[in-house]
Amino acid sequence: VGEFDLIARYFKRPARLAELGIGDDCALWQPAPGTQLAISSDMLVQGRHFFADVDPRTLGHKALAVNLSDLAACGAKPLAFTLALSLPEAEEAWLAPFAQGLLALADLHGCELIGGDTTAGPLNICITVFGEVPVLNGRSQALLRSGARPGDDLYVSGSVGDARLALDVLQSKLALPYSCPAHVFDAARARLESPTPRVALGLALRGVASAVIDISDGLLGDLGHILEASHVGATVNADGAIESIATYAYSSSATGQFDLNMSQAQWRALALAGGDDYELLFTAPAVARSAVEAAAQTSQTPVRRIGQIEAAPGLRLVDNSGRSVAHTYRSFDHFA
Amino acid sequence: VGEFDLIARYFKRPARLAELGIGDDCALWQPAPGTQLAISSDMLVQGRHFFADVDPRTLGHKALAVNLSDLAACGAKPLAFTLALSLPEAEEAWLAPFAQGLLALADLHGCELIGGDTTAGPLNICITVFGEVPVLNGRSQALLRSGARPGDDLYVSGSVGDARLALDVLQSKLALPYSCPAHVFDAARARLESPTPRVALGLALRGVASAVIDISDGLLGDLGHILEASHVGATVNADGAIESIATYAYSSSATGQFDLNMSQAQWRALALAGGDDYELLFTAPAVARSAVEAAAQTSQTPVRRIGQIEAAPGLRLVDNSGRSVAHTYRSFDHFA
Numbered sequence A, B: 001v002g003e004f005d006l007i008a009r010y011f012k013r014p015a016r017l018a019e020l021g022i023g024d025d026c027a028l029w030q031p032a033p034g035t036q037l038a039i040s041s042d043m044l045v046q047g048r049h050f051f052a053d054v055d056p057r058t059l060g061h062k063a064l065a066v067n068l069s070d071l072a073a074c075g076a077k078p079l080a081f082t083l084a085l086s087l088p089e090a091e092e093a094w095l096a097p098f099a100q101g102l103l104a105l106a107d108l109h110g111c112e113l114i115g116g117d118t119t120a121g122p123l124n125i126c127i128t129v130f131g132e133v134p135v136l137n138g139r140s141q142a143l144l145r146s147g148a149r150p151g152d153d154l155y156v157s158g159s160v161g162d163a164r165l166a167l168d169v170l171q172s173k174l175a176l177p178y179s180c181p182a183h184v185f186d187a188a189r190a191r192l193e194s195p196t197p198r199v200a201l202g203l204a205l206r207g208v209a210s211a212v213i214d215i216s217d218g219l220l221g222d223l224g225h226i227l228e229a230s231h232v233g234a235t236v237n238a239d240g241a242i243e244s245i246a247t248y249a250y251s252s253s254a255t256g257q258f259d260l261n262m263s264q265a266q267w268r269a270l271a272l273a274g275g276d277d278y279e280l281l282f283t284a285p286a287v288a289r290s291a292v293e294a295a296a297q298t299s300q301t302p303v304r305r306i307g308q309i310e311a312a313p314g315l316r317l318v319d320n321s322g323r324s325v326a327h328t329y330r331s332f333d334h335f336a
Helices: A004-009 A056-074 A090-109 A162-170 A182-192 A201-203 A217-231 A238-243 A246-254 A264-273 A284-296 B003-009 B056-074 B092-108 B162-170 B182-193 B197-206 B219-230 B239-244 B248-254 B266-272 B286-298
Strands: A025-030 A035-045 A077-087 A110-121 A124-137 A153-157 A210-212 A233-237 A279-286 A303-310 A313-319 B027-029 B034-043 B077-087 B112-120 B126-137 B153-157 B211-214 B235-236 B280-284 B303-310 B315-319
Touching: A004 A090, A025 A110, A025 A162, A035 A056, A035 A153, A035 A284, A035 B077, A056 A077, A056 A090, A056 A201, A056 A210, A077 A201, A077 B034, A090 A110, A110 A182, A124 B034, A124 B077, A124 B126, A162 A182, A201 A284, A210 A217, A210 B182, A210 B219, A217 A233, A217 A264, A217 A279, A217 A313, A233 A238, A238 A264, A238 A303, A279 A284, A284 A303, A284 B162, A284 B303, A303 B162, A313 B027, B003 B092, B027 B077, B027 B112, B034 B056, B056 B077, B056 B126, B056 B182, B056 B197, B056 B211, B077 B092, B077 B197, B092 B112, B153 B286, B197 B286, B211 B219, B219 B235, B219 B266, B219 B280, B219 B315, B235 B239, B239 B266, B239 B303, B248 B286, B280 B286, B286 B303
Parallel strands: A035 B112, A077 A110, A110 B034, A233 A313, B077 B112, B235 B315
Antiparallel strands: A025 B034, A035 A124, A035 B027, A077 A124, A153 A279, A153 A303, A210 A279, A233 A303, B034 B126, B077 B126, B153 B280, B153 B303, B211 B280, B235 B303
């Protein structure tokens, strides 16, 4: 398969949004009047973001999902994306399912593949995604990191920690006991390999949330970006965050159905610094609690209140009874 | 150096165009009314697009140049770009000159770095570039591949073949004779490592050229894309294309100052199928010859007429005296 055949066979589809899509020097496209573009770029590298033997279908899904998650964190509606792909070889058995996983998620969000590049080389997937945000009376409706104010509530969507649990098991850093049912690990692994970008929640939080970020490097590390951009501090209930671990594992373990033999500290580390969650972490004024609840319902996304924004700088952790918990968690850093 | 320090230190500069640049989940930016976006993405991989020991400053230049070349081929004005970078390590001695080379070319074209991603991994540079094209009376002014018509002239800008000459020497596929002055090779190598995107020519060709492409995979291969998109054929003067090799080498060789010991066939192969030229290959109606000349002068870019578009499909090569030349040249294909 040659380079151009490859693009045509797996990725070329009729252009909808773009006036001119794949196949010229550039994609051409005129954004709707009164809208702002939201643009984000993420690169996934084999051995770093995924294992060499990962199912190419889930990899296609994840490569787009992590980009859509950035749009979600801005409250942007997905419109289009470009795909640059470095591949060791043009192998149909890999490309076909990769394209399927990628385009299935793209279709789900009406996000059109408008261009890109393919080359031979170590497996690397770089997606740049484009979304739109309305501008009303000259004001962008985009959700930023910088809007958190003292007194605001802190929320997290869905569940955190599951992806890291699966990663630790896959890397043999953690062994699940024999009593642990297979579907518990499968559920956690699905969260690692096929994360759900919280696009609908991001849209529903426009005009409600004061600051938003998506969790890729770990809850506390990404919260740090909100605190820095907003010049505020926060107190987070570490156990409230644990309770947002969705895996059947935690709740079953807590109810004694089986025991993962993990300490409270281990659970906290998964929830607070696990990473790869692609949930939304956001703040909203206390008066907006019912609006947050409505946004969660509209978007069919569970949301949990886990802390408070404060004027005093810094990040404080407490347990369920309000006692201070030592904060030793580190955010993920590719070069640390 | 941590990941976030790294971004801040080398790449973060005050946002101009973008309402919100590097440092939030997305870059935000509202395109000017009445304009169309042109978007292109190119990925450069070590060992494939550049050597491991290439000067990082020229690599930074080239990574953006090949993307700007795509905008030039659409007649789009550069506005902004995102940079995704996979690096084996965050090494200042590499990053500082890379950023300098990249941002110097960006500044030259007023093209703003608005976002991106950094990760650890095999060296890989993925840039997505954004330009704008005016829409007049509902018609996009973008230059496409599909507008060539029988009777149109075929032109190439600048010079072709030099980059491939340098590459062949660097890969020891070609040995320069001792009589060849060092600056001949240096000039060819500069064309390989620091190509000049023909942005000004692309802008000047709006409303003049009927079809345009930039030459990355070789003149004939890229011409094939125009012929296919326009449903036409062409006759190309193979020797006219050779004469557009700018390297001091050819002209000196031709005038007998020194001899590279290369056959006519070798020169033709460099010019017609060399690749990595980043020149514009374009067509224009015969009535537009003076307009093409004016565009060349406005943009201070040499332009040479090398052939003719015809209704009969296929690509025919002739020599200076009009005799048929066998066409055995292959376009560059990453997976062939």
